[in-house]
Amino acid sequence: MKDSDGTATKQRMEDILASLNDHSQTGEQAKPKCSSKKMITPKLSLDACRKKLIDQYTRTGKISLKPWDRTSYTDFDDLHTNIDLFAKNKGQRGGEDGKRIPLPGSINDIFKTKVDGSLPPRILLLGKPGHGKTTLVAKMAYDWATKDGDSPLKDVPLVFALKYRRTRKDTSLGEAIVSQLLGRMKGVTPEEIEEFLSDNDEDCVILLDGFEEFSGSLSTEDEKSSLVELTLFQRFPGCRVLVTSRPEGKEAFEEADLLFVYAVMEIQGFTKEKSDEYMDRFFKSDPLSSNDLKNYLKGKSEIGCLVEIPFFCMAICTLWQSDLLKSVDSQSSLFDNLLMYMVQHSRSKGNVGGLPTTRNISAKELQLLICSVGGVAFESFKTDEDRVVFSLKDFEHCQGALDIAVHIGLVSKQTASTEPAVWFEEPPMIIEFYHKLAQEHCIGIQVA
Missing domain, CATH: 3.40.50.300 (P-loop containing nucleotide triphosphate hydrolases)
Structure with a gap:
């Protein structure tokens, strides 16, 4: 300049x-x-x-x-x-x-x-x-x-x-x-x-x-x-x-x-005091669970460090509440269990608003789903490792997998503008993973 x-x-x-x-x-x-x-x-x-x-x-x-x-x-x-x-x-x-x-x-x-x-x-x-x-x-x-x-x-x-x-x-x-x-x-x-x-x-x-x-x-x-x-x-x-x-x-x-x-x-991010305060609010009606979670995280430094990120502090509390955290011993298994929770939650919703149901999705099908969306992220990673926003065209070969991933919550899909102006030929669609670490986890599964 x-x-x-x-x-x-x-x-x-x-x-x-x-x-x-x-x-x-x-x-x-x-x-x-x-x-x-x-x-x-x-x-x-x-x-x-x-x-x-x-x-x-x-x-x-x-x-x-x-x-x-x-x-x-x-x-x-x-x-x-x-x-x-x-x-x-x-x-x-x-x-x-x-x-x-x-x-x-x-x-x-x-x-x-x-x-x-x-x-x-x-x-x-x-x-x-x-x-x-x-x-x-x-x-x-x-x-x-x-x-x-x-x-x-x-x-x-x-x-x-x-x-x-x-x-x-x-x-x-x-x-x-x-x-x-x-x-x-x-x-x-x-x-x-x-x-x-x-x-x-x-x-x-x-x-x-x-x-x-x-x-x-x-x-x-x-x-x-x-x-x-x-x-x-x-x-x-x-x-x-x-x-x-x-x-x-x-x-x-x-x-x-x-x-x-x-x-x-x-x-x-959250300080130790702020993350503890958040857990206390999350388990306001069950303070014993909050104390148990704090003690549990003391011996899990690899996942305990994530509570400084507000989103993951919430996610860890959710997994603890659903009894899906005790088997977690790494960040990779944390993402696996969080995805498991997402699938369980989507099953409870069933087929909502015409979106695909995940009621009968198998573990193998879920793995293929992750590999499909992870493959899109991996292809982008080869040329731009910082890219976090994708388009529908990126997923044109795996539209079915994208629809289920959106339904689960693994990725989100939204239009770029709710009321497009005349200089847009059509409202572009924005697709992104719920967090960059989740995107990297899907890439890791795809290339493994």
């Missing part, structure tokens, strides 16, 4: 940062400047847009907790997430050669924390799979929509929560907002949305989830979309932006020389 003289682009961004810092010394989000009656487009007022976003976040904002039970959702009140700020010894932005500074207020401190004396315009939040990045973004949007008193964003006129996975490499920011949040509206175009953002960027916050799933690139020499330009801090500089990513995504920001713009934070 260099100009011909090698420094001009960075100098322009430093000038923008200096200008923004002059207005960002209080540690609070700037007060809104535009009226709720202001028109975003001739057909869409700011107030109407806000109401549509609030409806979207309150209606669809909750995250499925259990892959085998799509009716079970995360309780945001049970979200116990710890966040660390990476701080360099000289200048706090982006470093990993200095120290970590825990944020005492955790999620709410992400947008309150000043870096080098000012609120950062861009934040890169890193986290391993299952540590709660997507849930965190959903909670931020939900808290804004419900005007939660502790939310640092409660007074922001507009908050746009978007997913990189639901974009193409050339999708513009306006297209992403319309397709993912607003839907097709007569007289409302992506270009008009972006024009409003350009003129009122200080009154908007954008949350971008899952950078590692983005099909585009920050280093492309081709014409860049406005979504890429937003990420590169080349457009909408007054708009505060949070980008979440798995740790490997940080490399792209380093290569694009962006770590002097982005404050880098990391979402931590």
Whole structure:
């Protein structure tokens, strides 16, 4: 991301940062400047847009907790997430050669924390799979929509929560907002949305989830979309932006020389105290089971280490409750038993909504199922070991296995947009394993 003289682009961004810092010394989000009656487009007022976003976040904002039970959702009140700020010894932005500074207020401190004396315009939040990045973004949007008193964003006129996975490499920011949040509206175009953002960027916050799933690139020499330009801090500089990513995504920001713009934070897993607290809540009516599980895990370091991942802490509690954990002596057998539980749970549902039944699936058929979906993941692993999102085309030779895997909960399948915009030929289908470790386990079975 260099100009011909090698420094001009960075100098322009430093000038923008200096200008923004002059207005960002209080540690609070700037007060809104535009009226709720202001028109975003001739057909869409700011107030109407806000109401549509609030409806979207309150209606669809909750995250499925259990892959085998799509009716079970995360309780945001049970979200116990710890966040660390990476701080360099000289200048706090982006470093990993200095120290970590825990944020005492955790999620709410992400947008309150000043870096080098000012609120950062861009934040890169890193986290391993299952540590709660997507849930965190959903909670931020939900808290804004419900005007939660502790939310640092409660007074922001507009908050746009978007997913990189639901974009193409050339999708513009306006297209992403319309397709993912607003839907097709007569007289409302992506270009008009972006024009409003350009003129009122200080009154908007954008949350971008899952950078590692983005099909585009920050280093492309081709014409860049406005979504890429937003990420590169080349457009909408007054708009505060949070980008979440798995740790490997940080490399792209380093290569694009962006770590002097982005404050880098990391979402931590459960501490020992938090995982114990979760187990106590899970077995609230049976405290003896909670104590027995904690004692059991003391002698099982290979699986005990997984309780720092919120999802696996829940899964381990579920297996213990179902008497399927005591035979587990490795991570591999943990995944085997978790899949066994998923099959048992799906059998109890039978044939639901036209989905295939697993009532009579044999152990051999289950093994073939894992090998089929694991084979798809393995073929992808040969060229891109970090890939976690697949398409229907990837599974075209094993559609039956895919349908059963979805029914069990081994993988999920969803459309990229609930209301596709006109620039999409058809809504793309997104397929992914319930966790990257499960994906790797299926690959291991396939190649064994």
